Amino acid sequence: MYYIGIDIGGTYIKIGIISTDWETIKICKFPTGNNPMEKIIEEIDSICNEFKIKGIGVGIAGLVDKEGNVIKAANIPFLNKFPLKKELENRYNMNVKIENDATVATVAEALFGQGKGSFSFILLTLGTGIGGGFWFDGEIAQFPLEVGHMSINYQGKFCNCGNTGCLEVYASARAIKDNLIERVENGEESYIKKLYEGNIYRATSEDIYKAAMEGDHLCRSVLKEAGKALGAGIANLINIFGPEKIILTGGLSKAINIYLETAIQEAKKRAMIGIAESVSITQSSLVDKGGVLGAVAILINENLKQFPDRKLKEPKN
Structure with missing residues (x-):
């Protein structure tokens, strides 16, 4: 028996097949696009034709209610006010669980990653948008922690969330x-x-980071500015929660040089003396599959405090 884990982000979607003994069979990745449900259903149909699936766990970059409805997905407009759980349950007639993407990534990090064994940590998902999850005393803290929509400039730029x-x-x-x-x-x-061919609107954050590492002055400047802003946000979280760790994941977390270096320096500089020294800031070890694993873990809904004894298995060749 197998489970399907889905990680829906603003730019990319990942769909993985996870066995009951935590082996990652495969993970596919594709652009989110304007109508992500078409490709999601196509992939699930294909998987169900090949594997016996027991349930589907989904993490999405947005606010989700207890019934599995997407309330607001600022970077995925198609899924705003979308009954995602109902749609998948009706189509596949199996157990479905929908959660915020940062929540599922936080659970994965606590069970299998850098957060394993920690009493408290905050995970930040750095991608098209920015999300967050808080692990405290063996479980995920039950509040939104919409970190990306924390105001760091009350007279600043307009955000898709309306703030x-x-x-x-x-x-x-x-x-x-x-x-x-x-x-x-x-x-x-x-x-x-x-x-x-000169179309700068097609450039990606990966292109910008690569150019910055090759010495492009403007790209380095842009990444440093973003890093300073991230550092200010992290400092706020340290001052309010005082976690043992801040763990960074998502596509942007791979930009260790310039962006993350600047963010960590800025956070340590801004956070209150006496609090910042006890907080470590580190990159996730599950950047490419944390969302998929966490979605399955929440779907299974076993006692999370028993999970740390479980070990991930490497994918089959």
Whole structure:
């Protein structure tokens, strides 16, 4: 028997097959697009034709209610006010669990990753948007922790959530790209202009990071600005919660140089003396599969305090 784990982000979706003894059979990744349900259903149909599936766990970048309805997905407009649990249950006639993507990633980190054995930690998902989850005394804390929509500039830029000055409009992948485009349009030079036949609007945060590592001044500047904003947000979390760890995951967490380095330095500088020294800030060890694993773990809904004894198995060759 197998489970399907789905991680729905603003830019990419990952769908994985996980065995009952925690072996990752395979994980596929594809763009979210304007109508993500078409591709999700296509992939699930294909998996169900090949494997005997016991249930489907889903993590989505957005607010989800107890009935599995997506209330608000700021970076995935198609799924706003969408009855995701009902749609999947009706189609596949099996157990389905829907949760926030940061929540499921936090659970995975506590059970199998950098958070294993920790009394408390905060996980930040760094991608198109920014999400967060809080692990405390053996379980996920039951509050939204919409970290990306924490205001760090009350007179700042407009956010898709309807607020202004949110952390993710300064520190997310989308913010990095938007900042670079704005500065290039205002006349600043960058290697990025040579990509995609001069169409800078096709540039990705990965392109920007690669150019920065090759010495592009503007790309380095944009990443440093985003890192400082992220550091300010992390400092707020340290001051309020005082966790043992801050764990960083998501596609942007791979930008260790410049972006994360700047964020960590800024957070330690801004957080209150006496609190910051006891908090470690580290990169996740489950960047590429944490969302899928956590979605399955929450679906199974076993006693989470027993999970740390479980070990992940490497994928079959």
